Amino acid sequence: MSEREWAVGDEFSGFVLTEVSPLEEYKATGYLFRHIATEMEVYQVVNDDKELFFSYVFRTLPNNDAGIAHILEHCCLAGSKKYPVRDPFMTLLKGSTNTFMNAMTYPDRTMYPAASPLKKDFDNLFSVYTDAVFAPLLREETFQQEGVRMICDGDTCHFEGVVYNEMLGGGADHDTIVGRNSVRSLFPDTPYSFNSGGDPKHIIQLNYQQFLAFYSMFYHPSNCKLFIYGDMAVGEKLKMLDSEYLRSYAKLNVDSLPPLSEAWNVPRKTTFTSPVEEGEEQGSQNDSVVLSWATCEASDPLSLVTLSTLVDILLGNPGAPLYKALLDSKLGKDISPESGMSSDFREMPFTVGFKGIDGERAEEAEDLILSSLEAIVAKGLDADIIASSMKRSRFKQQEIPGGFPNGFRALIRSLKGWLVDHSPSKTIGLSAPLQALEDALLENPRYFEQWIQKHLLDNPHRCLVTVKADSEHEKRETAAIEKYAQSQAQALGKKGLKALAQQNEKFLQFELAGDTQEDKDKVPYLKLEDLPSTIEPNTYEELKIAGRPLYLKKMFCNKIAYADFAFHLEDLTERELLLLPLYIRLLQMTGIGEMEYPKVANKLKSLTGDTNLYVEMGSSHEGPDRMMMVCRTRTLAEDFSEALTFLHTLLTEANVGDIERLQAALANLKGDYTDSITFSAHSFASLAASSIFSSVQYEGEQLAGLDQWFFLENLHDEQLFLVAGEFKALQEKLNNRSRLILNLGCDDELAPTLVPEYEKFLRLFDEKEPTEPLLRSYEKVSQGITHAVELYRLPSTVSYTAYVLRSSKRGTDEQAAQVLLGQIITGNELWEKIRAQGGAYGVTAHADVMEELFFFSSYRDPRIAGTLADFIKTLEIYTTKAIEEKDIENALITTVGNDLRPLSPAQSSILSFRRILYNITDEFRMMRRNQLLGMTSEHLNEGAKALLANAEAEDSFVAIAGMQLLETEKAKNPALDRPSRRLPL
Numbered sequence: 001m002s003e004r005e006w007a008v009g010d011e012f013s014g015f016v017l018t019e020v021s022p023l024e025e026y027k028a029t030g031y032l033f034r035h036i037a038t039e040m041e042v043y044q045v046v047n048d049d050k051e052l053f054f055s056y057v058f059r060t061l062p063n064n065d066a067g068i069a070h071i072l073e074h075c076c077l078a079g080s081k082k083y084p085v086r087d088p089f090m091t092l093l094k095g096s097t098n099t100f101m102n103a104m105t106y107p108d109r110t111m112y113p114a115a116s117p118l119k120k121d122f123d124n125l126f127s128v129y130t131d132a133v134f135a136p137l138l139r140e141e142t143f144q145q146e147g148v149r150m151i152c153d154g155d156t157c158h159f160e161g162v163v164y165n166e167m168l169g170g171g172a173d174h175d176t177i178v179g180r181n182s183v184r185s186l187f188p189d190t191p192y193s194f195n196s197g198g199d200p201k202h203i204i205q206l207n208y209q210q211f212l213a214f215y216s217m218f219y220h221p222s223n224c225k226l227f228i229y230g231d232m233a234v235g236e237k238l239k240m241l242d243s244e245y246l247r248s249y250a251k252l253n254v255d256s257l258p259p260l261s262e263a264w265n266v267p268r269k270t271t272f273t274s275p276v277e278e279g280e281e282q283g284s285q286n287d288s289v290v291l292s293w294a295t296c297e298a299s300d301p302l303s304l305v306t307l308s309t310l311v312d313i314l315l316g317n318p319g320a321p322l323y324k325a326l327l328d329s330k331l332g333k334d335i336s337p338e339s340g341m342s343s344d345f346r347e348m349p350f351t352v353g354f355k356g357i358d359g360e361r362a363e364e365a366e367d368l369i370l371s372s373l374e375a376i377v378a379k380g381l382d383a384d385i386i387a388s389s390m391k392r393s394r395f396k397q398q399e400i401p402g403g404f405p406n407g408f409r410a411l412i413r414s415l416k417g418w419l420v421d422h423s424p425s426k427t428i429g430l431s432a433p434l435q436a437l438e439d440a441l442l443e444n445p446r447y448f449e450q451w452i453q454k455h456l457l458d459n460p461h462r463c464l465v466t467v468k469a470d471s472e473h474e475k476r477e478t479a480a481i482e483k484y485a486q487s488q489a490q491a492l493g494k495k496g497l498k499a500l501a502q503q504n505e506k507f508l509q510f511e512l513a514g515d516t517q518e519d520k521d522k523v524p525y526l527k528l529e530d531l532p533s534t535i536e537p538n539t540y541e542e543l544k545i546a547g548r549p550l551y552l553k554k555m556f557c558n559k560i561a562y563a564d565f566a567f568h569l570e571d572l573t574e575r576e577l578l579l580l581p582l583y584i585r586l587l588q589m590t591g592i593g594e595m596e597y598p599k600v601a602n603k604l605k606s607l608t609g610d611t612n613l614y615v616e617m618g619s620s621h622e623g624p625d626r627m628m629m630v631c632r633t634r635t636l637a638e639d640f641s642e643a644l645t646f647l648h649t650l651l652t653e654a655n656v657g658d659i660e661r662l663q664a665a666l667a668n669l670k671g672d673y674t675d676s677i678t679f680s681a682h683s684f685a686s687l688a689a690s691s692i693f694s695s696v697q698y699e700g701e702q703l704a705g706l707d708q709w710f711f712l713e714n715l716h717d718e719q720l721f722l723v724a725g726e727f728k729a730l731q732e733k734l735n736n737r738s739r740l741i742l743n744l745g746c747d748d749e750l751a752p753t754l755v756p757e758y759e760k761f762l763r764l765f766d767e768k769e770p771t772e773p774l775l776r777s778y779e780k781v782s783q784g785i786t787h788a789v790e791l792y793r794l795p796s797t798v799s800y801t802a803y804v805l806r807s808s809k810r811g812t813d814e815q816a817a818q819v820l821l822g823q824i825i826t827g828n829e830l831w832e833k834i835r836a837q838g839g840a841y842g843v844t845a846h847a848d849v850m851e852e853l854f855f856f857s858s859y860r861d862p863r864i865a866g867t868l869a870d871f872i873k874t875l876e877i878y879t880t881k882a883i884e885e886k887d888i889e890n891a892l893i894t895t896v897g898n899d900l901r902p903l904s905p906a907q908s909s910i911l912s913f914r915r916i917l918y919n920i921t922d923e924f925r926m927m928r929r930n931q932l933l934g935m936t937s938e939h940l941n942e943g944a945k946a947l948l949a950n951a952e953a954e955d956s957f958v959a960i961a962g963m964q965l966l967e968t969e970k971a972k973n974p975a976l977d978r979p980s981r982r983l984p985l
Contacts, residue, residue: 305437
């Protein structure tokens with residue numbers, strides 16, 4: 001850090017320091033600089049965090065549904081003055097240790113964030129991103145690739161483009177339609193009424209000149225904010241910014257402040273449609289009904305923490321008062337996943353409603369929501385529920401977070417005020433607003449009830465939104481696009497169509513041309529010597545308590561304990577395994593004895609920061625396959641003993657025979673599938689495709705894949721009495737101390753206190769004979785299925801595909817080569833063929849070391865047959881292709897760099913435990929690294945040959961797509977000419 005003493009008013013490299021503020025929560029100081037000529041602001045948060053982070057932020061208000069901001073976000077990172085390669089984003093990604101690297105379009109802003117634990121890598125990222133936002137080339141071919149282009153074959157025309165295809169897929173998702181329209185309906189007189197991501201019907205009307213004009217309007221330093229976070233010198237980037245970019249600009253008045261919506265005097269209602277297969281919409285409760293309010297401004301810290309806490313109190317779990325009232329009404333199958341609040345808008349919307357309801361009952365749903373809120377206000381919120389929610393908020397504040405970089409979290413908080421021209425220091429902290437909320441509750445115990453009354457019940461600025469499943473929806477959307485294409489073709493005439501064909505030919509030449517070596521060399525890369533030469537060892541202690549192993553990892557946890565207890569499941573029958581996900585969900589949604597579920601949920605919330613039950617399974621290195629039910633919890637050290645005792649009671653005495661709660665758990669679990677399928681369909685496809693290769697993969701599909709979804713869909717109410725009896729038997733079966741393996745992550749000084757409490761917990765379980773594993777082998781390969789193709793349908797105009805084959809054996813040079821091969825082909829051939837040329841939103845290839853499999857997948861892909869052909873063709877190319885040493889080095893940097901990601905205590909604890917469970921020793925990890933470092937082009941060629949040989953013996957392909965696309969594609973590949981199975985949406 002810089003030793004210079006900074007004071008408000010200091011000028012440096014064209015900037016003036018306008019604010020210095022201590023940020024105790026971040027152990028940091030915040031410095032707010034303003035560029036004197038352009039008034040661009042830079043907020044630097046300086047502390048000792050080694051994960052350096054930055055983000056450029058531009059306010060980008062849409063004025064239509066063409067998605068210009070979204071397309072521009074894609075195109076800015078596709079070549080700039082200093083780095084003229086076609087995709088410096090992907091080029092840089094190939095040789096970076098970044099822990100976060102993205103570009104993100106919000107309803108009112110566009111952000112360009114990145115993070116890295118290595119200073120040199122951070123500097124590289126900063127240089128590329130800075131040139132991308134201030135000096136992008138914005139080539140017309142890039143606009144055509146990332147945005148939209150029209151292609152004509154004779155008189156028949158259609159559209160292509162990455163964003164166009166992305167929004168065809170994501171924009172047709174039922175929940176996305178609910179979420180988007182519940183907000184845009186609230187703010188019809190503001191830019192929030194437009195779809196910043198883009199509506200395909202409007203994307204196709206966008207032209208290149210409009211695209212350039214939008215950049216000129218909003219991508220100006222006067223409309224830019226830069227956030228920098230971490231352990232680096234104050235003002236370090238200011239000189240480069242001023243000398244290389246900002247000096248050429250003068251101040252520009254940009255009208256980009258998000259406006260407030262005019263308040264309503266009368267509530268409104270509106271109806272939309274979403275796609276569904278023909279025959280599925282009538283009387284099947286496939287609609288959604290939600291009620292949304294415009295509440296307070298997100299820039300007010302107290303309002304923000306009030307609403308977020310209220311959402312937790314009212315909707316935080318199925319036992320929460322408003323959530324429970326909706327479920328108990330039986331009006332719908334579940335509450336809408338769009339229920340809750342959002343702070344991504346200037347005024348925060350609060351939304352609640354049903355999914356799986358007859359849309360004709362919309363007014364009935366509205367009456368129920370309002371009457372439920374009235375009853376909550378009249379009765380008053382349970383003081384214990386409020387206390388638990390406040391305690392959970394304080395827990396989150398105390399915990400050292402993981403997941404996103406700390407800098408990203410700080411940015412998001414700071415923007416609540418900064419985006420509307422307040423100081424970023426006003427909203428970056430959480431402690432002061434929480435304290436203000438606690439003070440408000442002390443002064444007025446009915447603070448929350450009065451907030452509900454004022455901002456919800458007495459607030460006429462609300463909208464009732466109904467989204468009806470309609471089999472004609474997709475036809476109307478497609479017809480509108482086709483009609484526009486036809487009108488454009490007619491308007492162009494023969495001469496215009498010829499010019500369009502020439503333009504598309506120019507585009508194809510651009511796609512095929514590639515980048516010159518001179519341009520590639522301009523992009524900054526790391527070198528292998530920039531990375532540590534050794535691995536970070538997995539340090540832990542192995543103890544025995546009550547005859548069972550406990551793995552203890554000591555580290556700084558800020559007085560929070562992370563406990564995992566895993567139950568062996570190797571003796572469960574196939575039927576018990578199929579029921580296990582529902583059993584686990586029920587444990588988290590039922591009562592204990594006379595204690596009803598809402599009380600149980602609140603007790604857990606008061607004792608733990610979080611508790612999760614899940615199945616952990618996989619192949620071990622030189623050890624047995626693992627199949628375990630894991631309970632993972634995090635608690636304040638002072639709550640550790642009581643929390644464990646209560647969890648034992650939950651696991652052994654929960655009311656697993658309660659039919660009503662079982663029905664609720666079944667609906668909730670099925671709802672998770674319908675909520676996630678559109679955004680995770682490629683993952684479901686990958687799991688399904690891998691299931692032919694081993695018992696582990698097959699059981700994974702049975703427990704968490706499409707097979708589990710179909711199993712749940714076929715569980716009807718009359719069967720639940722039988723299931724309840726099976727659950728009681730399973731509960732007794734699992735109450736066996738000999739099944740348990742324990743893990744604990746905690747502060748060194750707390751271990752002597754916590755370990756004895758863990759032993760007391762362990763001794764609460766029954767002492768029974770150790771279990772004997774059942775021999776279960778479900779390999780489809782052993783049943784003669786060696787070349788599997790499975791097709792599934794969902795309402796969509798794009799596909800999600802997965803192609804899986806065996807890799808070489810774990811620990812071999814061939815498999816090490818295949819690990820690097822996955823990295824290289826993802827960023828090169830697959831990116832070019834399937835994304836840039838094919839129009840898919842995403843594509844990837846990777847080797848799963850432990851499962852000895854190689855995966856390809858595509859995401860929001862307008863093709864199926866062509867994508868499968870490109871997967872195979874890419875492997876064929878790499879059997880002989882001479883791979884440059886720099887490409888191998890970049891793949892090594894990315895692969896090895898994954899181990900450099902800073903871990904939170906929670907992440908460090910569970911990673912250590914999983915390495916122990918699967919026998920991933922430090923010796924094995926070091927051996928793998930040395931193997932990787934020794935790879936050559938010849939090794940990768942041999943790895944590709946081995947994969948092709950494996951594919952000839954056994955492979956598996958799964959596609960999830962819309963019916964029309966499946967029909968079109970089967971003519972292109974005979975293997976696709978087979979029946980498809982409709983997903984139970």
